Amino acid sequence: EAGVTQFPSHSVIEKGQTVTLRCDPISGHDNLYWYRRVMGKEIKFLLHFVKESKQDESGMPNNRFLAERTGGTYSTLKVQPAELEDSGVYFCASSQIYPGQGGGYTFGSGTRLTVV
Amino acid sequence: RKEVEQDPGPFNVPEGATVAFNCTYSNSASQSFFWYRQDCRKEPKLLMSVYSSGNEDGRFTAQLNRASQYISLLIRDSKLSDSATYLCVAHRGSTLGRLYFGRGTQLTVWP
Numbered sequence: 001e002a003g004v005t006q007f008p009s010h011s012v013i014e015k016g017q018t019v020t021l022r023c024d025p026i027s028g029h030d031n032l033y034w035y036r037r038v039m040g041k042e043i044k045f046l047l048h049f050v051k052e053s054k055q056d057e058s059g060m061p062n063n064r065f066l067a068e069r070t071g072g073t074y075s076t077l078k079v080q081p082a083e084l085e086d087s088g089v090y091f092c093a094s095s096q097i098y099p100g101q102g103g104g105y106t107f108g109s110g111t112r113l114t115v116v
Numbered sequence: 117r118k119e120v121e122q123d124p125g126p127f128n129v130p131e132g133a134t135v136a137f138n139c140t141y142s143n144s145a146s147q148s149f150f151w152y153r154q155d156c157r158k159e160p161k162l163l164m165s166v167y168s169s170g171n172e173d174g175r176f177t178a179q180l181n182r183a184s185q186y187i188s189l190l191i192r193d194s195k196l197s198d199s200a201t202y203l204c205v206a207h208r209g210s211t212l213g214r215l216y217f218g219r220g221t222q223l224t225v226w227p
Contacts, residue, residue, distance in 0.1 A: 042219040048212065
């Protein structure tokens with residue numbers, strides 16, 4: 001079974017530019033999540049899709065971040081315009097069931113974003 | 117106050133040692149708990165779930181004390197391959213899938 005795939009693995013952009021991150025979840029997983037780890041901090045939740053619907057986007061830091069999941073398959077996370085504090089590792093995860101039901105997530109290997 | 121607090125370490129132990137990690141959570145609404153393992157520059161991977169009665173998986177034992185809002189992970193007979201960051205994770209048990217992560221405890225096992 002293919003895991004969660006994220007593109008690109010690394011991205012270096014200048015402040016003010018736009019970057020789009022992509023996540024392909026495990027096939028058949030309705031739940032897709034975006035998380036972010038800023039250096040020195042804990043991994044923090046950004047948002048949760050169930051199929052193509054946003055179930056919870058309470059973790060999105062501001063309106064410079066836009067996540068989509070058209071057709072309920074892959075997802076994109078766009079940052080526009082990027083700021084220095086957006087640097088970090090962006091993880092995507094997917095699950096077939098909610099964690100509370102006994103399952104865990106499968107995480108992708110992340111996109112390391114550096115804004116200079 | 118952070119949702120999940122962990123001692124960041126680092127813990128440096130010799131092979132064969134027993135090491136214990138502690139974690140506390142602040143929100144009593146948290147219902148499910150997990151330990152994840154993260155290798156350097158890799159993604160987090162589920163190590164084990166934590167059950168109220170305590171549970172064991174080989175050399176790993178997890179315990180939960182809901183009254184104290186405290187979670188622990190015990191690793192016996194440490195191996196070099198156990199070197200990683202261990203993340204304490206909480207979930208509130210609702211239909212929302214959000215996980216709350218601690219900052220992680222770094223473990224290095226030396227020969």
